[in-house]
Amino acid sequence: MDWIAEIDTAAGRIADHAQRTPVMHSAVLWDRPVALKLEQMQHTGSFKARGAFNTLLSQPVPAGGVVAASGGNHGAAVAYAAMRTGHKAQIFVPEMAGPAKIALIERTGAGLTVVPGQYANALEAAQEYEARTGAMQVHAYDAPATVAGQGTCLREWEAQGLDADTVLIAVGGGGLIAGAMAWLQGRRKVVAVEPETSQALHTALAQGAPVDVEVSGVAANALGARRIGRICFELAQDWLGASVVVPDQAITAAQRALWQSHRILVEPAGACALAALTSGAYVPEPDERVAVLVCGGNIAPDPLG
Incomplete structure (x- = not known):
């Protein structure tokens, strides 16, 4: 590349x-x-907002919107980018994300699910949501x-x-x-x-x-x-x-x-x-x-x- x-x-x-x-x-x-x-x-x-905006602006976003798993910062960035570009967003975070980052995501109006465990558990839940709804996965790093x-x-x-x-x-x-x-x-x-x-x-x-x-x-x-x-x-x-x-x-x-x-x-x-x-x-x-x-x-x- x-x-x-x-x-x-x-x-x-x-x-x-x-x-x-x-x-x-x-x-x-x-x-x-x-x-x-x-x-x-x-x-x-x-x-994280840099990668989130680049992803949402570089390809068509499906009717199901976007989905992301995050320890907190990536989820907030994807939720914010989705809000600014007019797309639906569903964010999955682990409990360890903490109240400050959870509140930050909630302020964007995105859907939010708090998952027991760690980031890997939130990613599994996000992948299940992607398969079920056709939402576009915005990966945190890979x-x-x-x-x-x-x-x-x-x-x-x-x-x-x-x-x-x-x-x-x-x-x-x-x-x-x-x-x-x-x-x-x-x-x-x-x-x-x-x-x-x-x-x-x-x-x-x-x-x-x-x-x-x-x-x-x-x-x-x-x-x-x-x-x-x-x-x-x-x-x-x-x-x-x-x-x-x-x-x-x-x-x-x-x-x-x-x-x-x-x-x-x-x-x-x-x-x-x-x-x-x-x-x-x-x-x-x-x-x-x-x-x-x-x-x-x-x-x-x-x-x-």
């Missing part, structure tokens, strides 16, 4: 629908300056339209003057980092960062193939895919620079640092990539310029109710 062309096309397609999120530099989060892309300021609080949409984030960041050798990106199912690898194709080093308790990509790389992993921890409702996406795994064979894991306490420490230093309020997943730097899980070379993608801001509980 010509990923560059796909991402260029996606960028044009979603230009009037997705936010152009800001970037900044911090000299206080770590022992040297670090660039940040504030994707938690995207519609519905995460990068579909070309989703990956191309997420790739617009790095395309946009480079257009905003990204000055870094290395980009650190949190990984759940792999849609965001797949889009980054598909766009960058080795021009910059891409580092995957996962929680120790939910490391689908790290485990797949060690095993030589995607495998099921156990999922838990503070970021599980956003980074809790049981198995890494096929597209991400295949792209990682060619373009991933490094893979590291971080403990939950490092994630929450990075979350606090973003708030205390810059009044940036993010969910644990949004701080996961930064945690690789602040915990020492990833140690750059002395002259290596580093950037961090801040991917989600749907903190629970909602600080303003």
Whole structure:
């Protein structure tokens, strides 16, 4: 697949629908300056709106509407994109999505079903709904339209003057980092960062193939895919620079640092990539310029109710 062309096309397609999120530099989060892309300021609080809009705008949507399974952020993005484009949406989330993300989805007017268990259980329910109704499945991470949409984030960041050798990106199912690898194709080093308790990509790389992993921890409702996406795994064979894991306490420490230093309020997943730097899980070379993608801001509980 010509990923560059796909991402260029996606960028044009979603230009009037997705936010152009800001970037900044911090000299206080770590022992040297670090660039940040504030994707938690995207519609519905995460990068997921990019892939959702690209999917809905790139193909005919059937009369049955769209269906999505999600830990919360993807579901909110699909529900929002469906609302904005005039389509019916049914979203399935696991109980671990939490009240803040559930409320976010409900505000879009989409149908919502809360499923016992984890993301994999919600995906099974969504697939059953798809088979029963003919709705179009909008996969959270393992579909070309989703990956191309997420790739617009790095395309946009480079257009905003990204000055870094290395980009650190949190990984759940792999849609965001797949889009980054598909766009960058080795021009910059891409580092995957996962929680120790939910490391689908790290485990797949060690095993030589995607495998099921156990999922838990503070970021599980956003980074809790049981198995890494096929597209991400295949792209990682060619373009991933490094893979590291971080403990939950490092994630929450990075979350606090973003708030205390810059009044940036993010969910644990949004701080996961930064945690690789602040915990020492990833140690750059002395002259290596580093950037961090801040991917989600749907903190629970909602600080303003």
